[in-house]
Amino acid sequence: MLSTRGLSRAALRAPHAPQSWRSMAGRAPPPHVRTATHPYAQRKQRRFARSVVAVTALWATATALQWVVNGNSIMRQVHAEEPPHQEAEPEFKFEAPRRRAKSADENRALISSQHLQVVKSWENPGVYAWGSNAGRAVAPDSDEKYIKTPRRIPYFDGQLLRDIKLDKNFGAAIDERGDLLQWGVAFSKDVTEPTKTLRGQNLTSLAISRDRIVALSSGGTVYSIPVSQSEQNDGPKPKSTSWIPFWGASNNISYRTRTPENLGWSERVTDISSGLEHALMLTSSGRVFSFASGTQDFPSKGQLGIPGLSWENRPAGAFDIPHEITTLKGFPVKKIATGDYHSIVCDSEGRAFTFGDNTAGQLGFPFNAEATSVDAPSLLPTQRLYAGSAAQARVTNVFAGGNTSFLTVDATKADQSRTTADTWAFGFGLTGQLGVGRWIHTCADPIKVPAFSGLFEWDEARHVPIPIRLSTISVGSTHAAAVMDNVASVMVSGRTSKLTDNDTNWGRDILFWGNNEFYQIGSGKRSNVATPTYIQPLDQTAEQERAANAAGVKALREREMHRFQITPRQKVKVNGRNVEFEQKVECGRGCTAVYSAV
Incomplete structure (x- = not known):
């Protein structure tokens, strides 16, 4: 070692x-x-x-x-030897320059989608429809089962209407002259476009039941017309009267006149509304009449508002003679609405009354298994909705459809310092038709609709905030649409008759919600919608051209389309004449329409 x-x-x-x-x-x-x-x-x-x-x-x-x-x-040598049919390498493509506007109005159209929508609705009046087309009510000339997005009905291009109503199996409209037009399978299986039926009566508004049309003339006359063309041709036709002695002739279709007989001096019918089996009539003095509007079944759920009335004990005479709802005497009614089997009205003092079927709580009262309907108008306790808030509630309008009901309420503080506009919903809401963001089977206690409640905007004239109210709600059998009453600044520059470079036309907000089984919401999708939502502009071609010209094709693909804005009432020139009209929405049974209304 x-x-x-x-x-x-x-x-x-x-x-x-x-x-x-x-x-x-x-x-x-x-x-x-x-x-x-x-x-x-x-x-x-x-x-x-x-x-x-x-x-x-x-x-x-x-x-x-x-x-x-x-x-x-x-x-590279290998690629050079490959067959010549293969594509060459792409060349660089530069974005096309933005097209310059030739006029101030064209420049506004490029910048503002709302301005373009308003102008296009003036230049091309007509009817857009979508939803179920099983009965050819949405597209009379097509056999498609569904129309998934808004589509124009060619027959109405360039036309202004007074009213339109859609059912799944038929449609009815009043043209600008006051004549009735009908189409759809329930009217005739052989007709592929709207056909004039009742003429020369100067009709102003419509309501439809299961198998009849209720029409109101400018003079207050109420007509009941069968939907079926064969019944119109084969049924009894009333005699026409003439100022020439011994001169009279039969009308070309069968119909009945259902104007109340005991109206006062200068009193006339001013509004009508119909469910599947019953209809309401409102007179200029605030009285309400009801009658059976269908022929398949007599109203038996209390929706006529006549206590104890049934098929067995009805008065002598025709089954559909009008009855005055005497319970409402002393309450001058100003608004009426009907669902499938229920009714709701409000008077000039802001009180609401409901009657009829209550199986889904659509009357605003708790469900009672022993009494599923109420046959006399009952006061709805709306003041209870604002208990503890020191605000006075006043009902301003009522809406109904299917098994749902809506109230618009002005709630004013005791010192009159501020008024809040709210919307309340109650009834059936399993497919979202209450619009409260939840899926509720039955709702007897009114729920505030957040999308339409407590909204304000700035009043430029008075320099104060003002509440945004609802202009109207169109309630179909299972879906609805609401038009906001927001300020639509058609003329920014003041009282001038000519738009300046800074003036822009604005539309009003319109939202849709509820059942979407038949694509009746108009979004192109089929899922139900529980919260009120916007849809795309009706004229997609014009919107795409606007977006492409304003920002280039590439930007069009990357940006989101603007929402649909409905045109407010305005006097414009149509076909060389000055006419005042607006766009209106109508929700039917599984379908929807937007039309140019005088």
Whole structure:
């Protein structure tokens, strides 16, 4: 065994030292070893090693680059030899420059989608419809089952209407002259476009039941017309009267007149509304009459508002003679609405009354299994909705459809300092038709609709905030649409008759919600909507052209389309004549229409 005595600690800790000198106790290492262990020599050695590493890395990089260049050259040769049918590399395409507007109005159309929608509705009046087309009510000339997005009915292009109503199996409208038009499978399976039926009566508004049409003339006369064309042709036709003695002739279709007989002097019917089996009539003095509007079943759920009235004990005479709702005497009614089997009215003092079927809580009262309907108008306790708020509630309008009801209420503080406009909903809401953001089977207690409640805007004239109210709600059997009564600034520059460069036409907000089984919401999708939502503009071609001209085709694909804004009432020139009209919405049974209304 070798002895380690006399070796330095450095030597003992250097296992890499050569065996030829590591074992020589007491001897000095060779000269080259002494030089290598000198600090300066160590630094020089490290620099040399780094140089070697750098040179090696550079050589490897150069080799890799040469391989890539050679490989690309080979690939290019291969591509050059491929068949000529393959596409060449795409060239750079620069975005087309924005088209310059030729006029101030065209510039506004490029900038504002709302302005374009309003102008297009003036230039191209007509009817857009969508939803179920099983009965050819939405597209009379098509056999498509669904119309998923708004589509124009060609027959009405360029026409203004007074009213329109849609059922799943038929449609009815009043043209600008006051004549009745009908179409759809329930009217005739052979008719592929709207056909005039009742003429020369100067009709102003419509209501439809399951199988009959109720029409109101400008003079207050109420007509009941069968939906079926064959029944119109084969049924009894009333005699026409003439100022010429002994001169009379039969009308060309069958219909009945249902104007109340005991009206006062200068009193006339001003409004009508119909459910599936019953209809209400409102007179200029605030009286309400009801009658059976269908022929399949007599109203039996209390929706006529006549306590105890049934088919067995009805008065002598025709089954559909009008009855005055005497319970409402002393309450001058100003608004009426009907659902499928229930009714709701409000008077000039802001009180609401409901009657009829209550199986889904659509009367605003708790469901009672022993009494599923109420056959007499009952006061709705609307003040209870604002209990503890020190605000006075006043009902301003009522709306109904299917098994749902809506109230618009003005809630004013005791000191008259502020008024809040709210909307309340109650009834059936399993498919979202209450619009409260939830899926509720039955709702007997009115729920505030957040989308239409507590909204304000700034009044530029008075410099104060004012509540945004609802202009109207159109309630179909399972879905609805609401038009906001927000300020529509048609003329920004004041009372001038000519638009300036800064003037822009604005539409009003319109939102849709509820059941969407037949694409009746108009979004192009089929999912139900529990919260009121916007849809895309009706004229998609014009909107795409506007977006493309304003921001380029690439930007069009990347940006979201603007929402549909409905045109407010305004006097414009149509076909060379000045006419005052607006766009209106109508929700029917599984379908929807927007039309140009005078």
